[in-house]
Amino acid sequence: MPTYIFTHPETGEEKKMMMSVAEMCNRTDKHDGDLLIDEVLWSRCIGCEHSGVNPNSAGWPMTSDSAGTHPDEVPKMMKEMRAKGVNLNYTRDGRAIFENAAHRRAAMKALGMRDRQGYD
Numbered sequence: 001m002p003t004y005i006f007t008h009p010e011t012g013e014e015k016k017m018m019m020s021v022a023e024m025c026n027r028t029d030k031h032d033g034d035l036l037i038d039e040v041l042w043s044r045c046i047g048c049e050h051s052g053v054n055p056n057s058a059g060w061p062m063t064s065d066s067a068g069t070h071p072d073e074v075p076k077m078m079k080e081m082r083a084k085g086v087n088l089n090y091t092r093d094g095r096a097i098f099e100n101a102a103h104r105r106a107a108m109k110a111l112g113m114r115d116r117q118g119y120d
Contacts, residue, residue: 005049006035006042015042060100067096067111084110 001018008015015037019027027035034041069077071094081088088107089097098104108115 003049005045006037007045007048008040008042014045014048060098062098062104063091063095064098065095067098067107067113068094069096070094081107081110086110
């Protein structure tokens with residue numbers, strides 16, 4: 001079930017809510033995507049929902065599903081990446097862990113991927 005994040009208009013407080021897509025559409029339909037909670041219209045923060053990064057942190061280390069691998073293939077990929085000169089680690093579920101922006105660029109290049117959100 002998806003998690004939606006709404007922010008309070010005055011305090012900026014975030015509220016995470018799990019609900020089905022149908023329930024979210026029914027509850028926000030009358031308010032153009034915003035949600036009425038205790039007579040206050042909270043704004044949906046779509047960027048917060050999809051960033052995967054805590055907006056109050058520097059964002060590093062960052063994990064990546066698309067640069068990841070199957071959990072059974074992690075040792076093999078770590079060996080291959082080290083042979084290419086990139087010390088890339090993975091989470092237990094196979095997501096790639098980028099330590100900083102330079103590490104991310106090097107890993108993406110070594111993986112043969114194009115980083116559309118990068119600096120290059």
